Amino acid sequence: MAVKKILIVEDSPTMRQLIAYTLRRLPDVALVEATDGVDALKKLGCDKFDLIFTDINMPIMDGLKLVSHVRNDPELKHIPIVIITTEGADEDRKRGVALGANNYLTKPIQAGKILAVAKELLEIG
Secondary structure, eight states: OOOEEEEEEOSOHHHHHHHHHHHTTSTTEEEEEESSHHHHHHHHHHSOOSEEEEESOOSSSOHHHHHHHHHTOTTTTTSOEEEEESOOOHHHHHHHHHHTOSEEEESSOOHHHHHHHHHHHHTOO
16 A cells, blocks of 8 residues: 655644644554645645645644645645644634635544544545
8 A cells, every 4th residue: 555645734843743643543654744834835845745734823824825825736736635723613614615625623633533534535444
């Protein structure tokens, strides 16, 4: 089975580590971390990814701008995106989904939810 590459975009090192720690339980995954949307776009330009997990509230470029950049790029628009955020408001969820996010998880996040969503979007057993 081919290794699936996941990009984790989160400005909080603690949160990034938590998400990475959870995703490492999946078989055959490689994780790459980015600290904000601009950093993520650089990494997306250099490598192929199968899934993106992104926070919304980040400095320089937030997660919603990142989602919109990815969806407007013919090379990247196929990549599933999961937004992880403290913003549980319905309005934010609708904006994220309207921009093209495949799923939306609110913090505090449960490991089981992250794994379930990742398995579904990566089509892993």
